[in-house]
Amino acid sequence: MTDSNVIALTSSRERPASTASGYAMLILLVLAIVVQLYGIWNLANDNAGLLPILSVIAGPLLIILIAPGFYMLQPNQAAAITLFGDYKGTDRVTGLRWVLPWLMRKKVSVRANNFISERIKVNDLRGNPIEMAAQIVWRVVDTAQALFDIDDYKQFVKVQVEAAVRTIGSRYPYDDFAHMEVTLRGNHDEVGAELRKELIERLAVAGITVDECGFTHLAYAQEIAGAMLRRQQAQAVVAARQTLVEGAVGMVEMALEQLSAKNVVELDDERRAAMVSNLMVVLCGERDTQPVVNAGSLYQ
Helix, strand or coil, X not given: XXXXXXXXXXXXXXXXXXXXXXXXXXXXXXXHHHHHHHHHHHHHCCCCCHHHHHHHHHHHHHHHHHHHHEEEECXXXXXXXXXXXEEEEEECCXXXXXXXXXXXXXXXXXXXXXXXXXXXXXXXXXXXEEEEEEEEEEEECCHHHHHHCCCCHHHHHHHHHHHHHHHHHHHCCCCXXXXXXXXXXXXXXXXXXXXXXXXXXXXXXXXXXXXXXXXXXXXXXXXXXXXHHHHHHHHHHHHHHHHHHHHHHHHHHHHHHHHHHCCCCCCCHHHHHHHHHHHHHHHHCCCCCCCCCCCCCCCC
């Protein structure tokens, strides 16, 4: 493998910058102005001594050196310091700060940011088209990576959120009526935790972490929404019927056992079959049953 085929990708790491308190330098700036005014006042009063001349010369130089180095940092704000493109560290101390004027400052917010993605169409594990949208709370934890390893870290977050949503959406089915699988609709917490893990891994290269995430929209795509709704309704009816029949069979079995145990009536196979049929009709029927008085015999 030749060197021309190898591309070395270096990852930046945040480190503290060498900066000074702006308040101390502000006092020096005021002193420089006083020295300048002192020299001007003496020269204006024909006191052209060595000290006034030096004051007039040194005062502007100190002002030019000190004044451009001031900058302000608010809470949860940082400043990356560079010298001719070379990263020199990050200042996270709030308040009035100062650096040498030839050092460049790039401010970065390290506050929490809220982002809601657009609705995107994804095929779930079973190939059904669904619509998904996510909401995440993210923040910058490494200013050097966010500024120097990624061209535009905010746009990077948007793209990676969409990619992560597509990845997670394709791993699970939208719904499982039997509740035998992890689904997007039925396991919000578990799927949301996996989405957060996926996002943290994707955004680590940009020095960004994710504090919270979840789905804001989750539904079948419009072209299959009607069909899937009818399917869910049919599955619900089948499941309800199955539960009803299982309960009815148990009740019939219990009734026959108690009738036999207490010798209430002796039932041969034909009478037992008739009673089972009547009980099942009563228990499983959707309409109210009408009692019929049988004055004769089963065999007549």
